[in-house]
Amino acid sequence: MTDATNRFSAVLASGLLIGALVLLSACGQKPAEDADAAAAAEAPAPVAAPQVNERGVQTVDADGNVAPFGMASRKPVPLPEPAAAPVAEVAVVAATSALYGANCSACHGQDATGVQGLGLNLVDSELVAVSSETELVAFLKEGRAGDSPDNTTGVPMPSFVWMSDENLTEITGYLQSL
Numbered sequence: 001m002t003d004a005t006n007r008f009s010a011v012l013a014s015g016l017l018i019g020a021l022v023l024l025s026a027c028g029q030k031p032a033e034d035a036d037a038a039a040a041a042e043a044p045a046p047v048a049a050p051q052v053n054e055r056g057v058q059t060v061d062a063d064g065n066v067a068p069f070g071m072a073s074r075k076p077v078p079l080p081e082p083a084a085a086p087v088a089e090v091a092v093v094a095a096t097s098a099l100y101g102a103n104c105s106a107c108h109g110q111d112a113t114g115v116q117g118l119g120l121n122l123v124d125s126e127l128v129a130v131s132s133e134t135e136l137v138a139f140l141k142e143g144r145a146g147d148s149p150d151n152t153t154g155v156p157m158p159s160f161v162w163m164s165d166e167n168l169t170e171i172t173g174y175l176q177s178l
């Protein structure tokens with residue numbers, strides 16, 4: 001062998017040695033990295049406990065999501081059910097007269113359409129339709145006797161002469177509104 005060949009061999013050998021060392025160190029590190037990654041993958045993900053603030057609003061959910069600033073407080077707050085408005089009741093009161101209900105409805109019906117064998121239908125009444133307020137008040141004060149020539153049923157219409165003009169006028173107004 002020549003000197004040149006020896007030198008080449010020496011360089012080659014050291015080159016191989018360095019290469020082998022590099023390879024070895026690379027191989028030696030890789031498994032260690034894999035083991036770390038595997039360990040990290042196996043470890044259970046940290047579970048955040050849901051958090052609720054003093055007003056009962058959840059600020060952190062089970063996935064660890066934090067409610068953005070201000071959003072938690074904007075969750076709809078349930079409002080108390082509003083009490084049912086007495087609309088129907090008001091309507092009933094407006095459509096009838098308490099005085100009529102107390103003094104006339106027994107014979108003429110709650111809706112003034114009459115009661116068979118007692119009072120006539122006042123909604124269809126010709127007398128109510130053509131009479132003035134004064135005439136109707138006068139009629140109510142007098143009533144109509146069972147044997148009166150004007151009586152059509154034989155049943156008497158009682159006199160309301162005892163009632164105040166004010167109340168009779170109110171009832172008359174109700175009859176004329178029918």
Ligand code: HEC
Pocket residue numbers: 100103104105106107108118119120121122125126127128140144150151152153154155156157158160171175
């Ligand atoms: C005891 C039952 C009775 C009561 C209470 C009564 N009525 Fe009568 N009413 C009659 C009868 C019966 C007649 C119909 C008489 C007839 O046959 O003509 C009559 C007739 C009338 C008529 C005339 C109808 C028509 O077309 O001829 C009017 C108006 C009337 N009543 C209004 C009233 C009002 C208002 C009240 C309450 C303040 C009242 N009545 C209370 C029995 C009653």
